[in-house]
Amino acid sequence: MEIRKDEEELLVPVGQYLSSGVHIGTHQKKKEMEQFIYESRPDGLFVLDINKTDTRLKVAGKFLARFDPEDILIVSSRLYGEKPAKVMAETLRARSITERFVPGTLTNPEIREYIEPEVLFVIGPETDQQAIKEASRAGIPVVSIVDTNSMIRDIDLAIPANNKGRESLSLVYWILTREVLRDRGEIDNPADYELEVEDFKASITQEEVPEE
Numbered sequence: 001m002e003i004r005k006d007e008e009e010l011l012v013p014v015g016q017y018l019s020s021g022v023h024i025g026t027h028q029k030k031k032e033m034e035q036f037i038y039e040s041r042p043d044g045l046f047v048l049d050i051n052k053t054d055t056r057l058k059v060a061g062k063f064l065a066r067f068d069p070e071d072i073l074i075v076s077s078r079l080y081g082e083k084p085a086k087v088m089a090e091t092l093r094a095r096s097i098t099e100r101f102v103p104g105t106l107t108n109p110e111i112r113e114y115i116e117p118e119v120l121f122v123i124g125p126e127t128d129q130q131a132i133k134e135a136s137r138a139g140i141p142v143v144s145i146v147d148t149n150s151m152i153r154d155i156d157l158a159i160p161a162n163n164k165g166r167e168s169l170s171l172v173y174w175i176l177t178r179e180v181l182r183d184r185g186e187i188d189n190p191a192d193y194e195l196e197v198e199d200f201k202a203s204i205t206q207e208e209v210p211e212e
Contacts, residue, residue: 010054011175020167020197023048025148032152036160046148048160056159057172060143061179063157064119069093071118075101075131080166081123084173084200091177091195097131106134119143124163125150145172170201 025046038049072094076085082098089096122128136154145163162168
């Protein structure tokens with residue numbers, strides 16, 4: 001994959017992005033995702049542009065850092081997203097929901113699960129549509145990882161990346177967590193970040209069926 005010469009330094013080496021499969025999309029694409037697609041392989045698989053992934057991770061880090069930790073809600077209904085979501089929330093002192101998202105959580109003050117975050121971060125529109133719809137209704141901005149087959153309606157800040165793969169998700173969450181800490185001023189440089197990508201990686205005791 002070509003990396004533009006005039007681009008700022010990437011958050012991690014391009015080889016790390018590629019070896020983790022962050023750029024690997026699906027065999028389907030939505031029209032609104034064309035802006036993030038680098039190429040279509042001969043086998044029909046769409047490939048995401050790592051340059052744009054990197055840029056959006058920088059933007060998302062700065063954006064999330066603007067909010068008080070307790071006002072950030074991280075939601076992940078995907079199997080391989082459960083551990084990285086929990087680690088990210090714990091590290092950033094944010095809140096997380098990694099099991100069933102109860103309808104009304106963001107819109108119905110009468111239920112026990114009701115919370116009022118200022119921003120929502122989700123693993124993807126495919127699995128977290130209920131949370132996205134409620135956030136949109138409540139006027140809560142949504143940051144989401146999006147794959148080539150994602151619908152980005154109601155997404156305020158899209159991060160193009162493979163949101164299904166175990167390796168990809170652990171790297172994306174690791175990078176984004178680090179960027180929020182840096183933009184908050186809680187760490188001065190990447191060397192101060194003690195967590196490893198492995199700390200965000202889900203177990204492989206169960207297999208998640210990939211979405212085509």
